[in-house]
Amino acid sequence: MTAVLIVLGIAVVVLLAVTLHLARRGLPAGSDEKAQAWAPVVPPPKANVAVVTLYELWMNRVEQEKLGADDGLLPEVLYAAGGVERELRDLRKALDDEQQLAAQEPPRPTVLLQDRSAPAPAAQRQPIGGPYAAARPVREASYSFVNLVSWARSMVDRTDRPSKPGSSGRAGLLPSLPPGELRDRVAASLQHFRTALRESRSRSGAAFDAGAANPVLAAEEQQVTTDRDLLAYGTELMTAVELFVNQVLDAFAADRA
Numbered sequence: 398m399t400a401v402l403i404v405l406g407i408a409v410v411v412l413l414a415v416t417l418h419l420a421r422r423g424l425p426a427g428s429d430e431k432a433q434a435w436a437p438v439v440p441p442p443k444a445n446v447a448v449v450t451l452y453e454l455w456m457n458r459v460e461q462e463k464l465g466a467d468d469g470l471l472p473e474v475l476y477a478a479g480g481v482e483r484e485l486r487d488l489r490k491a492l493d494d495e496q497q498l499a500a501q502e503p504p505r506p507t508v509l510l511q512d513r514s515a516p517a518p519a520a521q522r523q524p525i526g527g528p529y530a531a532a533r534p535v536r537e538a539s540y541s542f543v544n545l546v547s548w549a550r551s552m553v554d555r556t557d558r559p560s561k562p563g564s565s566g567r568a569g570l571l572p573s574l575p576p577g578e579l580r581d582r583v584a585a586s587l588q589h590f591r592t593a594l595r596e597s598r599s600r601s602g603a604a605f606d607a608g609a610a611n612p613v614l615a616a617e618e619q620q621v622t623t624d625r626d627l628l629a630y631g632t633e634l635m636t637a638v639e640l641f642v643n644q645v646l647d648a649f650a651a652d653r654a
Contacts, residue, residue, distance in 0.1 A: 452479030455642055464649040470570040473555045474645070480548030481638050485631050488541040492628055495534035539608025542627050546601040549594060549634055552641070556587050570645075582648035586641050593637035600630055 455475045458464065465471030560566035571587060574580040604627060 450479065451482050451639065451642075452476070455479075455646065458646060462650055463653070464646060468573070470555070470573055471645070471649070474552055474570055475642060477548050477551040477555055478638050478642050480551065481545055481635055484541045484545035484548060485635050488538055488545060488627065488631050491534050491537035491541055495532070495538060536608045538627060539604045542604040542631060543601050543608075545631055545634065546597045549597060549638065552638065553587065553591060553594065556583070577652075579648050579652040582651075583645055586644040586648070590637055590641040593634060596630070597634070600626075 452475060455478070456472065459471065459475070555569055557567060557569045557571040560568040571580065571583050574583060
């Protein structure tokens, strides 16, 4: 009997010690496991990776090497080049979205124009925009490509253009330069870039038609401007933009040497 009382006394002492320890921590018995079970899972912070554009690299070079005049004509040319870069990025995204849409959805049914008395079944109803509107990714790709070409033409205009309609005077970066090697190098680079733009008007028109026309009734026009054609020409044009800008910046750098 004495041994039993001793064991019970030891158990009570141990229990009081554990309870006192938990009370000092402000936690009830068994709360550690519950707290861990209910603790919210906080994901680690994502790395903030900034994508540096070519436009930013070009402008950084202009600032570091003190290139160009103070009137801002060179930055205007570079800004237009940055527009080409931006639209090419959007064009790639739009074409990716178009491919995903084509893989997920069946092709649109042919619209029978002879019989419109009965409503079309739900599975055959056209999406928002009706049968005469291209799918949204197709329109986005068309917008981006037309804008890309427009920015490329703006590069030419900001480099050399008539000062007024019908006037023989010139305006832009090139006419502002004094006669000499710098002006000759910029003029030669501009001539090569204009050569790369020869097909831009027809390509832009085809892309416009592909986005604006009915995909069923204008299938022939859309086949002329495929995804591959848009992306290939846009990439080639961006390559010509990079070459032109780098040549112009190199010419300004050599002029300062």
